Structure formats: structure tokens, C-alpha cells
Amino acid sequence: MSERAAPFYCPYCGDEDLRPSEAGHGAWDCAACNRAFKLSFLGLLARGTASPKEAPSDD
Template sequence: MSHASGERAVPFHCPYCGDGDLWPGEEGHGAWECHSCLRAFSLRSLGLVRPQPAAPEAPR
């Protein structure tokens, strides 16, 4: 996540193998490496979404 305070979005599980042996990658902000399946991936925050108003219920 991109915050002014410099917080990182931290994944809890690898999106490929599901393991939690993750380490920050060398490619910079948002890059992660899974030491279980040896894949590298990146995370990027796209921002916040506005909640959608609930659709009105149909009369019964």
C-alpha cells in the first residue's frame, strides 16, 4: 500500500503456492519473493473504493 508514512503492503501467503515463506524482493517497493516455490511477484495498491449503496429490496 502506498502511504505517506511509508508502510508496505505485506502479503501473508504466496499467490502461487500459498506458503508464507515470503521476503521483500530486491526489485524495490512492492516486490516480494517466495522462498518455497522460488517465484517473485509484486503488489501494488490501486487505492480505495467507495462502498456501493445497497440496492433497495423488491416489494413482496
């Protein structure tokens, strides 16, 4: 497993003073707004690689 990805800023206040939380994997504490949040990867979207719809012609 790779290293944990770190967020660059708090999703609530935008500050960068984040610390890994003791709550577990993916949990972070923001020292600026005193909030805790958790990040997790849900999976890949099943949309595929379909091309955009073509515009109808004016013929």
C-alpha cells in the first residue's frame, strides 16, 4: 500500500494547518478552525471513456 495522501487545506476554513488525527486512517484535524474530517477513496466512476455528443447539423 502506498503512503497516505495529505490534503493541502481544510475543506471548511481553507487553512493549511492540518495534522493527521488519531481517529484513524484518512482522518485529519485542523488547528485553525478546530474541526476534524476524514478523507476516503470511494472508487472509480463507471462512465467509461465515451466521446462527447455531437451537435446536430443544421442541414
